[in-house]
Amino acid sequence: MPGVEVRLHLYVVFLCLCACLSDASRIETHMTICVAVITVKSREPLVNRLLNQLHNLSLPFQVGLDINVFCDGNCSTLEMGNFPVFSLRPLIAEKPLSTATVRRITQMYRLVLDHIHISMNKSWCVILEDDLVLAPDALMMLYHGRQLMEMDPSIFTVSLFNDNSFHFSATDQAAFRRVSHFAGLGFIMTQRWYIDLIRPNWPYSKPWDAYFQSQLTKNSLVCIIPEVTRSKHVTNAFYSARSHIQKPLNSFESQYLANSILPEYNFSALIQSEYDHHLTKLIATAQDLVFIEDACFVDDGHFVYKKCNSQKMLNRILKERNLWGKGNGGVVRGMYRGLLQIRVCSSLVVILCNDSPFYDHNANNSVFATPHGAQSPLRGVIGRLQLDYIIVTGDDGLDCSQVCAGVYKECDVQGLFLLNKGCAVLELLALSCKVCSEVKVEGSQPYTGDMPAMLSDGNCCTGWPHHSSCFGKHVESKRICPCK
Numbered sequence: 145m146p147g148v149e150v151r152l153h154l155y156v157v158f159l160c161l162c163a164c165l166s167d168a169s170r171i172e173t174h175m176t177i178c179v180a181v182i183t184v185k186s187r188e189p190l191v192n193r194l195l196n197q198l199h200n201l202s203l204p205f206q207v208g209l210d211i212n213v214f215c216d217g218n219c220s221t222l223e224m225g226n227f228p229v230f231s232l233r234p235l236i237a238e239k240p241l242s243t244a245t246v247r248r249i250t251q252m253y254r255l256v257l258d259h260i261h262i263s264m265n266k267s268w269c270v271i272l273e274d275d276l277v278l279a280p281d282a283l284m285m286l287y288h289g290r291q292l293m294e295m296d297p298s299i300f301t302v303s304l305f306n307d308n309s310f311h312f313s314a315t316d317q318a319a320f321r322r323v324s325h326f327a328g329l330g331f332i333m334t335q336r337w338y339i340d341l342i343r344p345n346w347p348y349s350k351p352w353d354a355y356f357q358s359q360l361t362k363n364s365l366v367c368i369i370p371e372v373t374r375s376k377h378v379t380n381a382f383y384s385a386r387s388h389i390q391k392p393l394n395s396f397e398s399q400y401l402a403n404s405i406l407p408e409y410n411f412s413a414l415i416q417s418e419y420d421h422h423l424t425k426l427i428a429t430a431q432d433l434v435f436i437e438d439a440c441f442v443d444d445g446h447f448v449y450k451k452c453n454s455q456k457m458l459n460r461i462l463k464e465r466n467l468w469g470k471g472n473g474g475v476v477r478g479m480y481r482g483l484l485q486i487r488v489c490s491s492l493v494v495i496l497c498n499d500s501p502f503y504d505h506n507a508n509n510s511v512f513a514t515p516h517g518a519q520s521p522l523r524g525v526i527g528r529l530q531l532d533y534i535i536v537t538g539d540d541g542l543d544c545s546q547v548c549a550g551v552y553k554e555c556d557v558q559g560l561f562l563l564n565k566g567c568a569v570l571e572l573l574a575l576s577c578k579v580c581s582e583v584k585v586e587g588s589q590p591y592t593g594d595m596p597a598m599l600s601d602g603n604c605c606t607g608w609p610h611h612s613s614c615f616g617k618h619v620e621s622k623r624i625c626p627c628k
């Protein structure tokens with residue numbers, strides 16, 4: 145399955161976000177976030193875009209940026225851009241870098257991390273790929289995450305990226321989680337972890353992130369990730385965004401990128417003891433679910449789902465919802481101590497597997513009640529769609545924003561994801577469909593975002609949820625739209 149490994153074909157950008165003092169003479173007045181960017185020649189447009197974006201992001205009061213671009217090859221055209229100051233640092237090794245992609249990327253990481261943590265003696269780093277779009281508070285989040293890492297040594301990285309930041313599984317921009325997978329795509333790691341854990345015995349034969357994961361697992365560490373992602377790829381349609389070099393047209397499409405600045409970034413609730421205590425309380429006061437989607441019957445509820453016997457079953461649960469997880473690198477994405485939290489509609493569901501230390505803990509305290517009796521797995525979704533939306537089939541060639549405007553309503557992304565969940569939903573709510581089937585979108589196919597829809601033969605299709613959009617359309621199909 146796609147995951148860390150697949151991302152490796154992308155060249156990467158590193159951003160080292162170091163809480164560092166740029167200049168001894170300015171110690172008293174200025175703190176800078178030291179940023180190291182790594183790229184390769186011919187990716188200048190991506191880097192220019194990223195630099196531009198970095199300079200637009202919110203920063204803590206009186207904190208500046210110190211950007212270092214590490215380039216594999218000749219990136220001289222970068223210097224001709226209209227960008228605020230940055231340092232260009234060629235990536236030079238004693239021996240030529242490998243021509244094998246995975247090995248070369250690993251070598252690049254090593255060179256950059258050595259440069260940052262050893263030559264430059266920086267204590268904090270962020271690593272990004274050069275094709276990432278960042279949320280407005282990406283640097284704010286990491287800046288404060290750094291303090292959390294000082295307080296809790298069980299944290300390996302604080303990361304910007306959540307694989308499962310889709311509209312049906314993530315809603316709370318102020319929620320952050322401890323997870324036991326290595327979360328990349330924008331993260332800070334301490335100099336200490338680099339020198340003690342990563343640098344010794346680093347094998348070039350293994351993808352760098354698989355190695356980071358193995359070190360994390362071996363040492364029982366965790367990463368911190370946001371519920372709503374703070375970064376996503378700009379170039380890789382398979383993951384998240386349109387395939388050209390720009391911000392996605394609409395931030396509500398595909399992966400849901402955070403768009404606000406929180407009033408406060410206080411991560412002390414993520415310290416292990418606090419966090420575990422919070423989970424215990426959450427579980428103790430939660431309602432049990434028979435079907436996960438029943439959580440949709442309730443606004444802002446919190447639930448536990450205990451029919452999980454193993455990691456394998458948890459994989460299946462994620463897979464059924466088209467969520468990334470599926471044990472990338474042998475580790476379920478988003479899992480922590482045998483449980484996984486996901487949003488279902490606006491409710492929070494804690495999936496508890498029976499090997500979790502939390503599993504029995506509060507079994508007798510939970511309120512055993514299912515919201516509306518649980519008749520079938522998608523009843524909650526259908527109920528939510530019937531309650532909050534009208535489902536309208538448009539004319540050929542219109543997108544859902546137009547279709548909903550026609551009934552003086554708006555297309556709603558959350559509703560779109562629910563409607564696109566599968567044929568069981570569509571068949572009940574779009575009665576004019578003759579037959580319904582699910583269209584599979586393969587990795588290399590371009591983003592279209594035009595499902596669910598009725599085709600010219602009267603048959604209906606749902607699509608891969610990651611490729612659903614209010615703005616997708618096709619000349620020969622009628623969009624089926626959730627209007628609110």
Ligand SMILES: *[C@@H]1O[C@H](CO)[C@@H](O)[C@H](O)[C@H]1NC(C)=O
Binds near residue numbers: 193197
């Ligand atoms: C940064 O902000 C400027 C001015 O508001 C805007 O013109 C530009 O498009 C922004 N760049 C990015 C990459 O968001």
Ligand SMILES: *[C@@H]1O[C@H](CO)[C@@H](O)[C@H](O)[C@H]1NC(C)=O
Binds near residue numbers: 219220221
């Ligand atoms: C790098 O590329 C630029 C423009 O493409 C060229 O003028 C310059 O000579 C190159 N530098 C090196 C060291 O190859």
Ligand SMILES: *[C@@H]1O[C@H](CO)[C@@H](O)[C@H](O)[C@H]1NC(C)=O
Binds near residue numbers: 265267
């Ligand atoms: C690296 O920086 C630390 C402070 O963060 C300092 O104590 C140490 O002496 C520095 N090491 C070198 C080799 O400069």
Ligand SMILES: *[C@@H]1O[C@H](CO)[C@@H](O)[C@H](O)[C@H]1NC(C)=O
Binds near residue numbers: 411412413
């Ligand atoms: C963060 O929140 C905790 C309580 O959750 C509080 O005790 C602590 O003082 C806060 N820290 C800051 C820096 O505001």
Ligand SMILES: *[C@@H]1O[C@H](CO)[C@@H](O)[C@H](O)[C@H]1NC(C)=O
Binds near residue numbers: 504505507508
């Ligand atoms: C829950 O209650 C049942 C019956 O009252 C009891 O047999 C069981 O041991 C309890 N389980 C826990 C974890 O307390």
